[in-house]
Amino acid sequence: MGEAGFTTYLVDDDPAVLRSITRLLKAGGYKTKSFSSPQKFLSAHDPSVPGCAIIDLVMAELDGLRLQEALAKSGSQRPIIFLTGRGDVSTSVRAMKAGAVDFLTKPVKRDALFSAVVHAAELDAASRQKRQESKSIDERLATLTHREREVLEHVIAGRLNKQIAASLGTVEKTIKVHRGRMMAKLGVRSVAELVRLADRGGILPARNGQSFPL
């Protein structure tokens, strides 16, 4: 059912609960790794493996919300599903704000658990894909020279070559050359494609030439 390599990481300090949910997830066809303490989970954590974490909110060593923080600090963007014994609204709001995928109340039903895991898997896949894309965009943007980058910012601001040349204090012909090289390096053939790529790469359009110091 799950995609290749997707793993559910289960953290609960109650051994009986840990064992039973692990059993359920495995029966559901998920590759599951279970941890009886947050510390064990943190020290064994590999963010590169796709998957989601299912974490008990109330644990003696380190409670779920802190574990969430610790994960975020370590740079992991793994989706988190919280399990809790009580339907505490304020805690669930905090967890969701901090980016939790779902907040399930114990005793948790199979369908609720599985659909949360499916949802988390989708989110994880999407974020991994997005991260993959932005990584390649970043790589391509990194090949641009300073001048080419300036030209890029002006182009996505919708300026004509003539205007760009005026802003950068050069001639239109030079701009054309830079523009051609830049488009080739980034592998785009139209301004529309360029704009989309710049947007994903987080590059802002130049602001009417004034961004350029005189």
Place this chain on the structure above:
Amino acid sequence: MRSLQERVAHFGGANTLRNVFIVAIAYYLSAEIAFLIGTLSDKIFAPFWPPNVVLFCALLVTPPRQWWIYVAGTLPAHVLAELSVSMPTSQMLVAFATNCLVAIVNAFAVRRLMVEPPWFGTIRKTIIYVLIAAFAGPAFSALGGAFVQILGGGSIHDYGLFWARWYASNALGSLTLGPIAMICLERTTRPRLAPTGRAVEAAIIAAFLIGTCIIAFEDLPSIASGYLPLLLYLPLPIIVWAAVRFGAKGASGAIFVISVVLIWRTLNGPSLFDIGSPEANVFGMQLFLIGLSPPILLLGSAIEETRRAERTTRESEERIAFAAASSNVGLWQYEFATGAFWATDYCRTLFGLPPSEPLNLDRLVSRIHPNDSPTASAALRSAISRATPLDVEFRVQDGEEIRWIAVRARPVAGDDGRPTAMSGAFGDVTSRKLAEADADVQRQEIAHLMRVSMLGELSGGLAHELTQPLTAILSNAQAGKILLAKGNRSLSEIGNILDDIIAEDERAGEVIHRLRSMLKKGEVKHEPIDMNELIASTLGLLHSELIDRRMAVTFDNAPNLPATSGDTVQLQQTLLNLLMNAMDATENVPPARRTIAISTTATDDGGVQVHIYDRGSGLPPAREHEVFQPFFTTKKRGLGLGLSICTSIIKLHGGTLSLQNNVREGASAVFRLPPPLD
């Protein structure tokens, strides 16, 4: 009985002149009576001189500052009386002076030494009276009185004889007339008129006495020659009769009667005292009476004293019995030697016995409630047989009514220091028992309410304790279903799942069982308790709460801890309460200090000590002693009943609970429980 001062006030004041007049008349009349009874051969000197006694009695009941009025008032009476026997002036004045002297000396000494009536109520007072009024006073005044006869022509060589006569005359008055006069003056509040029977008896005694005296002291040469001592003793039985029946009054009355009869007979006819001259005869008679009177007076006062002591004892016994009955107490005593049992009437009321029934130990014991009878009667009998103090409580069924009776008794030592009797009291303690039972019910109600409220506070954590096993059960069951649906035929995996489900179900059941026992409102039970286990189970109940509050708990349980006994629920309540206090105290301290350390140790006496140590904010300084008082609280929403309930629970188990701040930070609660009974 009125005090002397009151009588003085009554006698003195505005009535003084009238009283002086009465005394003067009495003085005169008594002098005339003395002359009537008889005088010596000189026709002047009377061997029995009552006027001195009249003056003495008058002085006795008047304040000393008025004495001179009475002395002055009696002078005319004296002169008048002596003139009728034509006594020369010089003799008359000396006689008056010495008479007054003896009266004043006697009155002064009696007032100082005997203080107040009853004058002849005790042997001590009577001895004092005899020594003063019959010996010292007359002997002293006779030093002057002897001159009266010398002035009348007597020889100075006979001074000793005159002194003796004068002394005997005055002493005789003091011994024979004085006591009866003083007793009449006592004016007790008791009815002045004796019951008819007593009056008749007194009259019979007087008649017998007079008759016997006449016979005894008659000069019957044919009989008397050989039987003189026998005759002298003849009135004695009647004197004793008077003394025994009428005390000091009877004794003094008898003396008076004998004296009058004897003096009259000696002066006016043939007498037993036939020594020679009339003077010698009279003197012999006087000595006889002076010798006879003191022992009789002493006998009378001794009887009076005994009788008064008896009456006082009886009255105080009656008072005690009445007071005891008024406060629902019955008194009893058991004599070891005879097995005699004495008890106040109230004991019948206590044990529900009709007045007609005999009151004995067996009958009382038979009234004890069958449930209490074996222990109570055994305790009672063993205390009596071993002469040890007794303190038992038991019930008595009186018709529909159940009465609680407490019996306390102690052995009473005899003269040789060995116990001779068991003396005790039965008390009705029903109302106290009812109040105790009431308080018990109320305490249990409050303890129950506190448990409920505590569990309410813990509800979140407790719900979690149930959620965990339910989660495991549900997940296991669902996993099993999926496995079966997939056609998995691995029976061992299904078996594992079912094992887990059973185990988790039991775990949930355990939680519910603990909750139910805490919520139950039941009788206090007495069962063996393993304190380590109880603490572990309590920590189990608190598990989620502790995690939720980020509390770290360490439990240092002593191995081989002796068992204790008590009520599991109440002791768990105490533990819960103390632990929750510790948690509350650590709420606002840094996380590193949110720790509770519990330890158990065996005490020297074979009991158990539990120590709960926290590093929280501690008890409010200077108010540490207040924390056990009801309604004292430092919590915002506390009732202030927790610790007072804990104390009463631990006390009920015969233990102690203390709470104090630690030296550095936080507080420690320590409770000790005694080893189990038997």
